[in-house]
Amino acid sequence: MAFKVVIKPEAEQELLEALKWYDSKEINLGSELYFEISKLIDAIQENPNLxxxxxxxxxxxxxxxxxxxxxxxxxxxxxxxHAILHTSQKSPK
Incomplete structure (x- = not known):
């Protein structure tokens, strides 16, 4: 079964802020975070109940x-x- 992925605007904004922050620390670090998040979203899409x-x-x-x-x-x-958060941030309600 093919699952559609919808990224809520709040989650997208959180990710964009994180990417910007990591890129300000080191060149390409934001790209590395994006790649890791993308792989994880692919895994979720493949088997969301995992x-x-x-x-x-x-x-x-x-x-x-x-x-x-x-x-x-x-x-x-x-x-x-719904959210893409660093582990030190609070979960969404």
Whole structure:
């Protein structure tokens, strides 16, 4: 089954801010974060039930290098990405 991925505007904004911050620290570091996030979104799209529910219907999976969590829900055949947060940030409500 092919799952459609919808990235909520808030999650997209969080990612853009993170990419900008990492790029300000070191050239191409933002690109490395983007690549890791993209691979994780691909894994979610391939098998969204692989990752454990953490609260309510939200599932979270984490990057290895950058310590970011992708918070998402699965509704029928659509994956909604609600947040892309560093592990030191609060989860969305």
């Amino acid at each position: 990752f454990q529910k953490r609260y309510k219907d939200f599932r979270i999976t984490f990057t290895k290098r950058f310590r970011y969590g992708i918070h998402y829900t699965l509704e029928k055949d659509i994956i909604y990405i």
